[in-house]
Amino acid sequence: MPVRRVEHIMGLPISLDLRDGDAELAERAFASLRQADSQFSPFKPDSEVSRLDRGELTREELTPDLVEVLSLCDWYEDSTGGAFTARVPGRGLDPCAVVKGWAVQRAADILREGGASSYCLNAGGDVVTAGEPEPGKPWRVGVRHPDFADQVCVVLGVRDGAVATSALYERGQHILDGRTGQPVTGILSVTVFSDDLAIADTTATAAFALGRDGIEWAASQEDCEVFIVDEDRKVFSSPGLPVHIC
Amino acid sequence: MKRAIPVLALSVAGLVPVWLYSPGAAHEGEINEAAAAPETQQQKQTPAPAAPKTTSPAPKANGTAPTTQQQQQQQTQTRNVSGPAVNTSEGTVQVQVTLQGTKITDVKALRAPNSNPTRMALPLLRESALKAQSADIDTVSGATATSEGYKQSLQAALDGAK
Numbered sequence: 553m554p555v556r557r558v559e560h561i562m563g564l565p566i567s568l569d570l571r572d573g574d575a576e577l578a579e580r581a582f583a584s585l586r587q588a589d590s591q592f593s594p595f596k597p598d599s600e601v602s603r604l605d606r607g608e609l610t611r612e613e614l615t616p617d618l619v620e621v622l623s624l625c626d627w628y629e630d631s632t633g634g635a636f637t638a639r640v641p642g643r644g645l646d647p648c649a650v651v652k653g654w655a656v657q658r659a660a661d662i663l664r665e666g667g668a669s670s671y672c673l674n675a676g677g678d679v680v681t682a683g684e685p686e687p688g689k690p691w692r693v694g695v696r697h698p699d700f701a702d703q704v705c706v707v708l709g710v711r712d713g714a715v716a717t718s719a720l721y722e723r724g725q726h727i728l729d730g731r732t733g734q735p736v737t738g739i740l741s742v743t744v745f746s747d748d749l750a751i752a753d754t755t756a757t758a759a760f761a762l763g764r765d766g767i768e769w770a771a772s773q774e775d776c777e778v779f780i781v782d783e784d785r786k787v788f789s790s791p792g793l794p795v796h797i798c
Numbered sequence: 799m800k801r802a803i804p805v806l807a808l809s810v811a812g813l814v815p816v817w818l819y820s821p822g823a824a825h826e827g828e829i830n831e832a833a834a835a836p837e838t839q840q841q842k843q844t845p846a847p848a849a850p851k852t853t854s855p856a857p858k859a860n861g862t863a864p865t866t867q868q869q870q871q872q873q874t875q876t877r878n879v880s881g882p883a884v885n886t887s888e889g890t891v892q893v894q895v896t897l898q899g900t901k902i903t904d905v906k907a908l909r910a911p912n913s914n915p916t917r918m919a920l921p922l923l924r925e926s927a928l929k930a931q932s933a934d935i936d937t938v939s940g941a942t943a944t945s946e947g948y949k950q951s952l953q954a955a956l957d958g959a960k
Contacts, residue, residue: 691937692937694938695939696940704932785928787925787927788924790924
């Protein structure tokens with residue numbers, strides 16, 4: 553039975569297109585997203601992240617999930633020389649950039665473990681897909697054009713995989729370079745294809761934070777294929793990107 | 799230890815031009831230029847030398863290196879060149895460089911301590927112009943990050959469409 557559902561969680565519209573599962577399975581996936589929100593949100597005073605930030609928890613008292621999220625934050629912070637950071641000076645601990653991809657991937661894994669083999673889960677433009685929507689056809693994941701909201705600039709054909717895009721078009725300049733605290737310039741849109749959304753999403757965000765340096769940095773990340781648009785509307789793409797010819 | 803691999807990879811990368819050096823390749827830059835502009839290269843073409851595997855010195859014409867069939871072929875041929883196995887305090891490291899003509903297209907660690915052969919990250923990017931299309935799609939990446947934006951987004955249209 554196909555299920556389609558949209559719910560706003562973590563401040564994101566989350567759309568599920570489940571081709572072979574039931575509403576109960578879909579609910580379990582959405583419940584895990586709501587749970588991630590209450591556990592990791594820096595905007596909820598009683599979340600684990602907020603309690604850690606206030607010093608109410610020690611590292612030893614953290615759940616394995618938060619330890620995993622924080623270690624991902626640390627890894628990308630190191631790898632980008634601090635351009636990507638979960639601790640922007642003057643603000644509290646904010647692992648959102650990692651939590652989003654991590655939590656959505658976990659929700660997708662719940663669907664798979666629940667027996668689903670064909671679905672597309674889209675959280676605010678970050679996508680996990682499995683199987684095929686129709687026999688012989690991949691999921692067609694359009695990448696939003698940086699200038700036109702109603703058009704795409706490339707279509708990827710994805711079966712089991714994850715696609716994340718970090719871009720400037722909606723919230724204005726919302727990604728800061730952790731090295732300078734200043735808004736990032738040089739790049740308009742970074743799309744990363746990988747087999748895990750935690751990796752794809754964080755790589756896209758971190759590449760964006762690096763500005764122009766992020767182009768080569770993202771392309772050199774293991775198991776990541778990129779599609780990057782710079783300020784001059786020039787496109788840089790990996791040869792391994794699964795571009796779908798329409 | 800991780801640092802040793804890129805360093806070795808770079809060392810090998812640095813050696814490659816030296817290995818490739820032959821008197822005939824002295825005008826590599828010009829050959830590349832010719833390859834980039836095939837129509838002019840055609841005009842400058844001279845008969846190919848008999849020995850297929852050498853890049854023997856070819857006579858100069860109009861101060862430009864003539865491009866032969868072999869050289870042209872070498873320009874696009876894919877070859878793997880393995881570096882020496884180097885013993886480090888952490889173990890043996892050996893890298894392999896893949897060349898397309900004279901361009902390095904990939905670097906792979908054949909042997910690295912405590913790890914399987916891995917593809918070294920070497921960015922290979924294609925450049926193109928940004929295009930806009932309104933294609934038939936199932937979902938949108940980078941669609942929206944806010945509730946307000948979502949209402950007007952392509953993804954919202956897709957969610958409502960089926």
